[in-house]
Amino acid sequence: MARVGDEGGTAGPARxxxxxxxxxxxxxxxGTVSNVLNRPDRVSARTRERVEQAMAELGFVRNESARLLRxxxxxxxxxxxxxATNPFFTDVAQGIERAAEQADLSLFLCNSDQSAERERxxxxxxxxxxxxxxxxxxxxxxxxxxxxxxxxGTPVVIVDxxxxxxxxxxxxxxxxxxxxxxxxxxxxxxxxxxAFVGGPERIGQVRDRRRGAQxxxxxxxxxxxxxxxxxxxxxxxxxxxxxxxxxxGMPSATRPTAAFCANDLVALxxxxxxxxxxxxxxxxxxxxxxxxxxxxxxxxxxxxxVRQPRGQLxxxxxxxxxxxxxxxxxxxxxVLFTPELVARASTRRS
Amino acid sequence: MARVGDEGGTAGPARxxxxxxxxxxxxxxxGTVSNVLNRPDRVSARTRERVEQAMAELGFVRNESARLLRxxxxxxxxxxxxxATNPFFTDVAQGIERAAEQADLSLFLCNSDQSAERERxxxxxxxxxxxxxxxxxxxxxxxxxxxxxxxxGTPVVIVDxxxxxxxxxxxxxxxxxxxxxxxxxxxxxxxxxxAFVGGPERIGQVRDRRRGAQxxxxxxxxxxxxxxxxxxxxxxxxxxxxxxxxxxGMPSATRPTAAFCANDLVALxxxxxxxxxxxxxxxxxxxxxxxxxxxxxxxxxxxxxVRQPRGQLxxxxxxxxxxxxxxxxxxxxxVLFTPELVARASTRRS
DNA sequence: GGCACGGGTTGAAACCTTTCAATCCAACGA
DNA sequence: TCGTTGGATTGAAAGGTTTCAACCCGTGCC
Numbered sequence: 001m002a003r004v005g006d007e008g009g010t011a012g013p014a015r016x017x018x019x020x021x022x023x024x025x026x027x028x029x030x031g032t033v034s035n036v037l038n039r040p041d042r043v044s045a046r047t048r049e050r051v052e053q054a055m056a057e058l059g060f061v062r063n064e065s066a067r068l069l070r071x072x073x074x075x076x077x078x079x080x081x082x083x084a085t086n087p088f089f090t091d092v093a094q095g096i097e098r099a100a101e102q103a104d105l106s107l108f109l110c111n112s113d114q115s116a117e118r119e120r121x122x123x124x125x126x127x128x129x130x131x132x133x134x135x136x137x138x139x140x141x142x143x144x145x146x147x148x149x150x151x152x153g154t155p156v157v158i159v160d161x162x163x164x165x166x167x168x169x170x171x172x173x174x175x176x177x178x179x180x181x182x183x184x185x186x187x188x189x190x191x192x193x194x195a196f197v198g199g200p201e202r203i204g205q206v207r208d209r210r211r212g213a214q215x216x217x218x219x220x221x222x223x224x225x226x227x228x229x230x231x232x233x234x235x236x237x238x239x240x241x242x243x244x245x246x247x248x249g250m251p252s253a254t255r256p257t258a259a260f261c262a263n264d265l266v267a268l269x270x271x272x273x274x275x276x277x278x279x280x281x282x283x284x285x286x287x288x289x290x291x292x293x294x295x296x297x298x299x300x301x302x303x304x305x306v307r308q309p310r311g312q313l314x315x316x317x318x319x320x321x322x323x324x325x326x327x328x329x330x331x332x333x334x335v336l337f338t339p340e341l342v343a344r345a346s347t348r349r350s
Numbered sequence: 351m352a353r354v355g356d357e358g359g360t361a362g363p364a365r366x367x368x369x370x371x372x373x374x375x376x377x378x379x380x381g382t383v384s385n386v387l388n389r390p391d392r393v394s395a396r397t398r399e400r401v402e403q404a405m406a407e408l409g410f411v412r413n414e415s416a417r418l419l420r421x422x423x424x425x426x427x428x429x430x431x432x433x434a435t436n437p438f439f440t441d442v443a444q445g446i447e448r449a450a451e452q453a454d455l456s457l458f459l460c461n462s463d464q465s466a467e468r469e470r471x472x473x474x475x476x477x478x479x480x481x482x483x484x485x486x487x488x489x490x491x492x493x494x495x496x497x498x499x500x501x502x503g504t505p506v507v508i509v510d511x512x513x514x515x516x517x518x519x520x521x522x523x524x525x526x527x528x529x530x531x532x533x534x535x536x537x538x539x540x541x542x543x544x545a546f547v548g549g550p551e552r553i554g555q556v557r558d559r560r561r562g563a564q565x566x567x568x569x570x571x572x573x574x575x576x577x578x579x580x581x582x583x584x585x586x587x588x589x590x591x592x593x594x595x596x597x598x599g600m601p602s603a604t605r606p607t608a609a610f611c612a613n614d615l616v617a618l619x620x621x622x623x624x625x626x627x628x629x630x631x632x633x634x635x636x637x638x639x640x641x642x643x644x645x646x647x648x649x650x651x652x653x654x655x656v657r658q659p660r661g662q663l664x665x666x667x668x669x670x671x672x673x674x675x676x677x678x679x680x681x682x683x684x685v686l687f688t689p690e691l692v693a694r695a696s697t698r699r700s
Numbered sequence: 701g702g703c704a705c706g707g708g709t710t711g712a713a714a715c716c717t718t719t720c721a722a723t724c725c726a727a728c729g730a
Numbered sequence: 731t732c733g734t735t736g737g738a739t740t741g742a743a744a745g746g747t748t749t750c751a752a753c754c755c756g757t758g759c760c
Binding site for chain 3: 380417
């Protein structure tokens with residue numbers, strides 16, 4: 001087919017055809033074309049066919065901007081993810097996608113990559129595009145723009161973070177309980193000196209998971225200094241490796257016999273560097289991660305981890321968002337899922 | 351602030367304010383508000399301030415649909431990814447994002463999740479939204495809709511797949527060479543019986559990588575049956591595990607001494623199940639993966655892999671897309687990057 | 701034969717922003 | 731004083747779709 005308008009041919013015109021052109025070609029009115037597009041049942045079969053053929057011939061592509069301008073709301077959702085390279089978030093995204101698909105909505109993913117600035121840019125664009133709603137794992141749950149967006153009419157659901165205020169729905173996992181489960185498991189195995197590997201401090205998850213860990217230690221009658229802090233700059237594999245070197249470097253008398261990591265990326269990095277430096281896992285160092293990403297089980301020393309129901313998280317968040325978008329007497333809700341410990345070789349009693 | 355319009359207050363109105371409302375409140379004309387938005391230098395400081403204040407007071411959110419309708423092209427790109435949970439693609443996406451950010455464009459990610467149907471839905475929506483351009487790793491590079499989209503005026507660049515036709519730009523890695531590098535490495539280490547683990551057959555990558563492998567074997571003077579086919583249903587971790595069980599089940603006399611996997615997910619699964627089944631890596635089975643995703647290095651037996659320049663792939667693809675979108679005498683280009691073997695413990699001579 | 705009914709179709713108005721030619725006005729030079 | 735200049739501002743028109751009240755006309759009923 002040709003690329004520029006050749007009158008009478010069957011190719012598309014130079015500048016894309018609109019409903020008007022389609023109407024002219026099919027010999028019907030604008031309104032009818034629109035009906036074919038939006039309420040095909042109201043149009044007689046014969047007319048519909050003619051219109052559809054005209055569309056095909058002209059290569060008609062509906063102009064979403066114009067549609068939206070007139071019709072109000074779009075049929076897309078967006079998930080602003082904190083880190084697209086962390087499998088945890090892509091699994092959450094998959095849960096969202098499935099739920100969105102069922103509701104016949106498209107999902108756009110936006111990666112803030114931990115940058116508050118990029119997050120703001122995305123939020124603004126999404127607002128300007130009048131998306132049905134936004135799911136977000138925010139860099140900082142207290143970001144004021146989040147409230148602003150809601151106030152201006154775009155529903156926002158917070159995923160994997162909690163917020164005390166009731167201006168949004170949120171869906172998260174009980175991180176304190178998760179920390180508790182990890183430590184109880186290690187204590188059961190006889191560990192009395194346990195590293196907590198995570199940071200930076202400003203991440204709520206890190207604080208909550210540590211808090212759960214501390215509480216569990218206290219309940220077990222162990223002193224507070226049974227938990228050895230090993231700080232990381234971020235929750236990444238390379239920071240985990242880094243932490244591993246520090247732990248391996250400790251004199252064996254004072255070295256912890258187990259490590260609880262704030263997430264699986266850190267745990268995998270830790271695992272890797274320990275093995276590389278001659279520490280046996282779990283004999284010299286037992287390791288517990290958090291999230292239970294797929295790669296945790298696939299590590300050659302499969303990783304014990306605290307599982308979050310990732311898909312569920314996404315699914316439930318989407319349901320809340322849709323309710324908020326469509327149900328006039330929607331009530332905000334803070335959903336808290338319960339994590340679960342999955343024991344694997346990295347903490348096996350040997 | 352209140353949520354419904356309270357005359358004279360400072361809160362936003364019930365239904366969001368438009369430029370008209372802003373103009374009224376600031377005591378200027380429509381055009382001036384638009385100028386503040388689009389050509390702030392043409393507006394006197396005093397007026398600009400007044401307008402900006404009015405915007406803030408009314409909680410004005412620019413309506414992108416209306417803007418687009420009038421102004422033509424949007425300032426967003428989209429990357430339709432084949433599998434958002436495969437770290438390879440998220441790394442590519444990150445490269446794209448960086449390049450897009452530099453050009454002051456937003457990037458939306460869409461996950462086709464290997465479904466041709468979903469891919470089509472996304473392509474159509476993106477077209478309807480008049481995005482600047484689309485980057486895509488297609489389920490099937492021969493999908494006719496890809497040509498259709500281009501013909502109708504939306505630039506499309508194909509990422510990580512090649513296509514003989516010249517209707518798009520494409521950016522990929524020389525998979526044949528990659529396969530060759532992997533096998534040459536294994537042959538150098540003395541392996542004479544090597545499994546090729548991958549599938550399904552319809553994936554171009556699988557075919558090309560095998561082709562390279564075969565060529566390298568031939569060059570080394572080894573018979574064609576030195577390459578043992580181990581088919582997978584998909585390039586996933588669980589399929590890799592599956593393949594591992596089959597390999598471990600072979601009688602040790604005929605079992606390959608090395609495996610070349612079509613990607614790292616498969617290799618990680620293979621690694622995991624081999625270790626679990628008592629096969630030592632690399633002593634009993636050396637393993638080479640493909641992609642060199644971060645988790646390859648982080649595996650407890652760090653994985654030898656064929657590295658693809660993932661970020662580069664994304665960056666270059668974006669540059670091509672922007673050129674196509676802006677440069678009137680753009681020429682389509684097929685870029686082929688060179689892969690590189692990264693040797694790690696999974697093939698170390700012991 | 702007249703009338704009510706209703707499915708199918710019509711076309712003008714509305715959605716909100718950007719654009720651009722026209723206008724305004726203050727300052728300046730002659 | 732008048733004309734000119736140029737920066738600031740104006741407002742009508744345009745952009746493509748959806749909506750909705752109105753209309754048309756064939757059918758069935760009384």
